[in-house]
Amino acid sequence: MSTSVLAxxxxxxxxANIAIFALFVAxxxxxxxxxxxxxxxxxxxxxxxxxxxxPQNGIAIAGDYLSAASFLGIAGxxxxxxxxxxxxxxxxxxxxxxxxxxxxxxxxxxxxFTMADVLSFRLRERPVRTAAALSTLTVSLFYLLAQMxxxxxxxxxxxxxxxxxxxxxxxxxxxxxMIVYVLVGGMKGTTWVQIIKAVLLITGAAVMxxxxxxxxxxDISGLLGSAQEMISGSxxxxxANRDVLAPGAQYGGSETxxxxxxxxxxxxxxxxAGLPHVLMRFYTVPTxxxxxxxxxxxxxxxxxxxxxxxxxxxxxxxxxxxxxILAAAGGQNxxxxxxxxxxxxxxxxxxxxxxxxxxxxxxxxxxxxxxxxSFAHDIYASVLKxxxxxxxxxxxxxxxTAVVIGVLAIGLGILANGQNIAxxxxxxxxxxxxxxxxxxxxxxxxKRFNTTGALWSMYGGLISTxxxxxxxxxxxxxxxxxxxxxxxxxxxxxxxxIVSIPLAFVLGIAGTLLGGGRPEDPEKAVEMEVRSLTGxxxxxxxxx
Amino acid sequence: xxxxxxxxxxxxxxxxxxxxxxxxxxxxQDLRNRLRRFVFPMTALFLVWYLAYVLLGAYAHDFMATRxxxxxxxxxxxxxxxxxxxxxxxxxYVRFANRELDPRAAALxxxxxxxxx
Numbered sequence: 001m002s003t004s005v006l007a008x009x010x011x012x013x014x015x016a017n018i019a020i021f022a023l024f025v026a027x028x029x030x031x032x033x034x035x036x037x038x039x040x041x042x043x044x045x046x047x048x049x050x051x052x053x054x055p056q057n058g059i060a061i062a063g064d065y066l067s068a069a070s071f072l073g074i075a076g077x078x079x080x081x082x083x084x085x086x087x088x089x090x091x092x093x094x095x096x097x098x099x100x101x102x103x104x105x106x107x108x109x110x111x112x113f114t115m116a117d118v119l120s121f122r123l124r125e126r127p128v129r130t131a132a133a134l135s136t137l138t139v140s141l142f143y144l145l146a147q148m149x150x151x152x153x154x155x156x157x158x159x160x161x162x163x164x165x166x167x168x169x170x171x172x173x174x175x176x177x178m179i180v181y182v183l184v185g186g187m188k189g190t191t192w193v194q195i196i197k198a199v200l201l202i203t204g205a206a207v208m209x210x211x212x213x214x215x216x217x218x219d220i221s222g223l224l225g226s227a228q229e230m231i232s233g234s235x236x237x238x239x240a241n242r243d244v245l246a247p248g249a250q251y252g253g254s255e256t257x258x259x260x261x262x263x264x265x266x267x268x269x270x271x272x273a274g275l276p277h278v279l280m281r282f283y284t285v286p287t288x289x290x291x292x293x294x295x296x297x298x299x300x301x302x303x304x305x306x307x308x309x310x311x312x313x314x315x316x317x318x319x320x321x322x323x324x325i326l327a328a329a330g331g332q333n334x335x336x337x338x339x340x341x342x343x344x345x346x347x348x349x350x351x352x353x354x355x356x357x358x359x360x361x362x363x364x365x366x367x368x369x370x371x372x373x374s375f376a377h378d379i380y381a382s383v384l385k386x387x388x389x390x391x392x393x394x395x396x397x398x399x400x401t402a403v404v405i406g407v408l409a410i411g412l413g414i415l416a417n418g419q420n421i422a423x424x425x426x427x428x429x430x431x432x433x434x435x436x437x438x439x440x441x442x443x444x445x446x447k448r449f450n451t452t453g454a455l456w457s458m459y460g461g462l463i464s465t466x467x468x469x470x471x472x473x474x475x476x477x478x479x480x481x482x483x484x485x486x487x488x489x490x491x492x493x494x495x496x497x498i499v500s501i502p503l504a505f506v507l508g509i510a511g512t513l514l515g516g517g518r519p520e521d522p523e524k525a526v527e528m529e530v531r532s533l534t535g536x537x538x539x540x541x542x543x544x
Numbered sequence: 545x546x547x548x549x550x551x552x553x554x555x556x557x558x559x560x561x562x563x564x565x566x567x568x569x570x571x572x573q574d575l576r577n578r579l580r581r582f583v584f585p586m587t588a589l590f591l592v593w594y595l596a597y598v599l600l601g602a603y604a605h606d607f608m609a610t611r612x613x614x615x616x617x618x619x620x621x622x623x624x625x626x627x628x629x630x631x632x633x634x635x636x637y638v639r640f641a642n643r644e645l646d647p648r649a650a651a652l653x654x655x656x657x658x659x660x661x
Contacts, residue, residue, distance in 0.1 A: 083608075083619055087601050090626045094594045097633055101583040105641075221614030228615070246609035246619050247601040258602040265598040269591070292641060299634050303627055445580075527563040533575055534566075534653040537557045 013346045014160040020354040025177060028196055028358075032181055032189035039186050041542060042391030045398070046113045046373050047283040048188035049542035054290040056195060058297020061281050063194030064366045065092075065272075065298070066201060066305055068150050068359045069425050074306070075339075076332030078313020080322055082231070082244020084251055085313055087261075089306035091268030096302065098273040098437075100295040105288035106444050106532040107279060112539050114370075115279045116378045119439055122524035124451040126383050131458040133378035135435040136276040138462060139428045140371035143277075144364055144405070146424035148175070148413025150333075151360050157330035157337060158353040168414045174361060175410035181365045182372070182402045190365045191284060197362040200355045202301055205308040208336075208352075211343045212315035223311070226318035234322045244317065260493045264426055267497030271429030274436030277370040286541035315339055364409065372401035423474040423482075423494055427465070434461030434500040438508045444532060447525060452515025453508045461504030468496035558656045566656050575648045582640055590633055597622055 039045055052060070070092060077085030111117035116132035148171060155161050155170045181189055216223040224245055234240040242249040251261035272278060282291045316325060316335040319342050328334035340352040376398035381389040389397075438457045442449040468491050469475065475482050477489030493499075519525040531537055558566070566572055600608055600622065608619030 083601075083623075086620075086623055087598070090597070090623055091594075094590060094626060094630055097590050097630060098587070100634060101587055101637060221616055224615035224620075243609060245615060245617055246605055248605040251602065261602050262598060265595075269594055289646065292638065296634055296638055299630065303631060307627065523560045523564070526567045527560065529576075530563050530567050530572065530652075530656070533572070533579065534649045534656065536566075536653050536656045 013350070014158070016346050016350040017158050017353040020350040021357050024196075024200070024354050024358050025361075028181070028193045031192045031196065032185035035188045035192050036185045039188060042113070042395050043539070043542050044188065045186035045395045046369075046377070047280075047539075048186070048191050050284060050286050050539065051188075051541050052191060052284045052290075054285055054293025055297050057191070057281060057285050057290070057294035059198045059301065060191045060194040060284070061278065061294055061298040062202065062301040062305070063196075063198030063362050064277060064281060065302060066198065066359065067147060067363045067425070068154065068356055069146065070306075071201065071205075071309070071359060072154075072330075072333040072336050072356060075309045075313045075316060076325070076335040077250070078244075078310060079316035079320070079325055079335035079339075080239070080332045081250040082227070082242060082314075082317070083247045084249050084261075086310055087247060087265070088268070089309060091265050092272070093299070093303050093306055095269045095272035096295060096299045098270065099278070100292070100299065102441060102444070103273045103279070104282050104291045104295050107440075108282045108285065108288045108291040109535045109538045110528055110532045111283060113280075113283060113377045114374045115276050115436065115440070116374065116382075119443055119454065120382075121443070122519060122521055122528045123443065123449075123454050124520065126386075128451060128454050128458075129378045129382045131455055131462075132436075132439075133374045133383075135431065135458055135462050136374040136378075137371055138466075139274075139276055139431050139436075140367045140374075140405075142424045142428040142431065143275075144367045144371075144409050145412050145416055146428070147360050147364050147367070148409050149416035149424075151357075151413060152417030153330045153333060154353075154356055154360070157328065157334050158356070162329075164417070167417055171413045171417065172410050174357070174364070175406050175413065178361055178364045178368060178409075179403055179406035181361070182369050182406070183399055187280075187284060187369055190362075190369050191281075193358075193365055194362045197355065197358040198301065200351075201359060202305055202308075204340075204348075204352055204355050205305055205312065208315075208340060208343060208348070209308040209311045212311050212319070212339075215315075215319070223314055223318055227314040230317050230321045236323065236326070239322050239326070244314075256492050259498065260495050263493055263495035263498035266501055267426060267430040267433050267495060270433035270437050270497075270501055272432075274432035274440060275428070276374065276432070276436070277366045280370045280373065281366075283539070288535050288538070312336055312339060319343075368402050368405050368409070369398075371405055372398045375401045423469070426495055427469055427474075430469075430495065430497040430500060431462060431465050433497060434465045434504040435459075436461075437501075438505045442508050442512075443528075446512075447529075448512055448518050449508070450512050450515045450517075450519055453510075453512030456511030457504045457508030460507035461500055464503050465496050465500040468500060469494070472496065556657060562656060566652060569652075571648065572652055575645065575652065578644050578648070582637070582644075586633060586637070590629065593629060594626065597626055 043049055074085050074089050107118050110121055116129045119132045120128040151171050151174050152167045155167045161167055181193055228244055231242055231244050232240050251257045285291050285294055316339040320338045325335045337352055341349040376394045380397045381394050435458050439454045471488055471491045472494045473489045474494035476486040610618045
């Protein structure tokens with residue numbers, strides 16, 4: 001087995017990569033099985049018994065949030081485009097202030113299992129829950145699909161599997177493992193997978209960062225200079241002309257691409273606090289104060305991680321060079337793995353590869369439990385059974401849903417393998433920002449907000465975002481689109497947030513005013529306000 | 545098992561009238577105003593600062609590319625400043641919430657959950 005960098009693009013030793021990944025699966029499986037012993041109630045299954053501490057949950061949030069896209073994607077974007085990749089990570093980080101200041105604690109105080117619990121607290125339950133569940137399922141599915149499709153490319157790069165059938169098999173293995181984690185472990189098991197993965201990912205990135213900095217005698221300016229030198233020396237003229245130390249290499253071209261970037265920035269900063277799988281994590285802690293501590297830990301870890309990726313990205317440009325990165329299987333996504341191989345040989349590459357796989361596994365598990373909880377708790381129990389389904393039935397329905405979602409994810413992941421659907425993650429953020437965040441903020445802070453406003457805002461945000469993306473250049477009309485042979489891209493931006501997010505905020509106000517301009521249940525509104533700020537009557541941790 | 549013998553029994557959940565009375569109380573209004581006076585301006589501040597940064601990144605390439613020392617330019621410094629302000633706002637909020645919000649919320653909660661009708 002070759003352990004050198006092959007011209008064809010694979011690196012390292014696939015057997016070592018698989019062995020380290022198998023070790024990760026074995027360890028996490030033991031932890032999941034041990035953690036699931038006490039999974040008896042619905043609260044255990046959906047929220048891990050609300051027994052995680054703030055720091056534990058903060059680490060798990062980081063594990064949930066730092067997807068393969070943000071690890072491989074951002075490091076790769078910085079290595080090839082420079083500064084514009086860094087701009088991405090800033091949006092992902094600053095977004096957490098919205099969660100910290102406006103959402104986390106009040107959500108913990110008023111909700112039970114899902115985002116819809118908070119939204120429907122003082123509004124008409126069935127229509128609002130239906131809308132919230134639809135947007136939860138949409139966001140989760142887009143996000144899930146992007147992760148699963150990304151797994152195919154990762155397989156090609158790290159395991160040296162080129163055949164479609166081989167890649168499909170690995171996607172299926174990832175999907176089956178994820179289903180097992182969710183079925184056996186519930187939220188508790190999923191959380192532990194995320195904690196272990198976050199520790200490995202952040203430690204791995206930190207170690208690589210120190211090695212890179214040491215190579216440049218801790219001279220950041222020197223590192224940046226070498227990165228620019230390698231870029232300028234690229235044999236590809238377009239790459240060689242880039243100034244990677246300043247913005248504009250990726251988005252600076254036309255007015256449209258500048259506007260596109262602005263739109264993306266808006267979706268990133270407002271989307272995080274509306275992502276259902278992020279919101280659900282706030283229910284795994286016993287109190288609002290612990291929810292606050294979780295966000296603080298998450299901000300510290302995620303911030304540190306993005307600073308590491310900045311060094312790793314420029315480090316990959318300086319040490320590996322853009323030509324080798326772009327020639328590798330997986331293109332710019334291979335920047336971090338190639339750098340790991342360059343710095344620490346087969347072992348470090350194996351660890352980083354295993355962590356990248358673990359990342360996909362942990363993120364899809366988090367998405368699956370969120371989507372299946374929303375279906376069971378919001379659609380099945382509240383809408384179909386009109387509140388008459390007991391919690392055991394909800395857990396049962398949720399488990400079945402998790403299997404369905406898992407199978408769906410495997411199928412769609414295999415179909416989407418190799419497709420250009422990277423825009424789906426940005427789309428998930430745009431839907432979360434447009435369909436969820438306005439209603440969350442209004443229902444927590446605006447007394448007059450009512451059901452009409454919520455429905456206008458949620459459906460308006462959801463539909464406008466999806467319609468605009470369907471008619472955008474991301475889907476049709478050019479070579480890099482999802483459907484390159486068709487042409488119906490009348491909307492110029494591939495990031496619809498700049499239109500759909502303000503629209504959803506305005507629709508929330510317009511709907512509320514047209515719907516009478518006052519809450520339909522003043523008593524509930526008062527109760528929600530008192531509960532959200534004081535924690536009276538908040539769901540308790542399960543004591544075992 | 546979910547019995548918890550060594551914990552206090554589950555507190556009672558107050559009725560609608562008690563919630564209304566609590567919400568109207570000066571203590572609650574004080575807590576609410578303190579929270580809003582902190583989070584609304586702070587949210588406006590970091591959103592404006594972030595949008596200003598993104599606008600500079602999209603439309604002011606030359607300014608962002610201005611070298612300050614070595615290869616470190618304005619863009620890099622402003623980007624790192626975004627990290628710093630995010631950490632600083634987080635720290636400020638935690639300090640504020642621990643000192644100003646938590647004791648007041650705890651007192652109101654104890655009142656409501658302890659009150660006998």
